[in-house]
Amino acid sequence: MQYWLMKSEPNDFSIDDLQARPQQREPWDGVRNYQARNVMRDEMKSGDLAFFYYSSCALPGIVGIVKVVRNGYPDSTAFDPRSRHYDPKSDPANPRWYQVDVEFVRKLQRPIPLLELKNHPQLAEMPLLRRGNRLSIMPVAEADWHFILALENR
DNA sequence: GCCAACGTTGGC
DNA sequence: GCCAACGTTGGC
Numbered sequence: 001m002q003y004w005l006m007k008s009e010p011n012d013f014s015i016d017d018l019q020a021r022p023q024q025r026e027p028w029d030g031v032r033n034y035q036a037r038n039v040m041r042d043e044m045k046s047g048d049l050a051f052f053y054y055s056s057c058a059l060p061g062i063v064g065i066v067k068v069v070r071n072g073y074p075d076s077t078a079f080d081p082r083s084r085h086y087d088p089k090s091d092p093a094n095p096r097w098y099q100v101d102v103e104f105v106r107k108l109q110r111p112i113p114l115l116e117l118k119n120h121p122q123l124a125e126m127p128l129l130r131r132g133n134r135l136s137i138m139p140v141a142e143a144d145w146h147f148i149l150a151l152e153n154r
Numbered sequence: 155g156c157c158a159a160c161g162t163t164g165g166c
Numbered sequence: 167g168c169c170a171a172c173g174t175t176g177g178c
Contacts, residue, residue, distance in 0.1 A: 033175095035161095131158095132158075132159040132175095133176095134159075134176075
């Protein structure tokens with residue numbers, strides 16, 4: 001099993017939105033970055049866990065945990081001209097973009113802000129904390145996963 | 155809103 | 167295949 005971090009802008013899709021969905025599940029669609037696409041298509045597997053991370057908001061940070069419940073499959077919003085994620089270059093016969101399905105697991109007892117993560121030298125090698133990182137989906141080392149969860153109750 | 159950093163595009 | 171121009175991301 002692997003661990004991940006998935007970014008979302010809370011104004012766009014929040015963990016509360018996920019919790020409110022039928023079966024508390026939702027396709028993680030609209031990702032238009034090749035590296036993140038490759039992760040969802042090739043690496044994320046049903047049963048993996050991921051941190052739900054808020055970006056581009058008042059308090060960027062980790063707010064919860066989700067579980068991958070479906071392996072990568074083509075992102076159909078790319079085929080829909082009415083979708084804001086429409087990509088005419090994605091051909092259903094040869095899809096360019098992929099998504100996984102995620103399921104709500106729980107919210108953290110408190111959000112763990114990016115600023116706090118930066119205070120821990122142990123986490124300095126996380127892709128999230130590396131300068132200029134723009135990946136919307138990235139791996140989390142198992143040790144980092146547990147370290148971060150231990151911050152939750154402080 | 156600013157702007158640094160990065161990814162993508164497209165002319166050559 | 168190079169690389170300048172442009173668009174996007176995302177913290178601040």
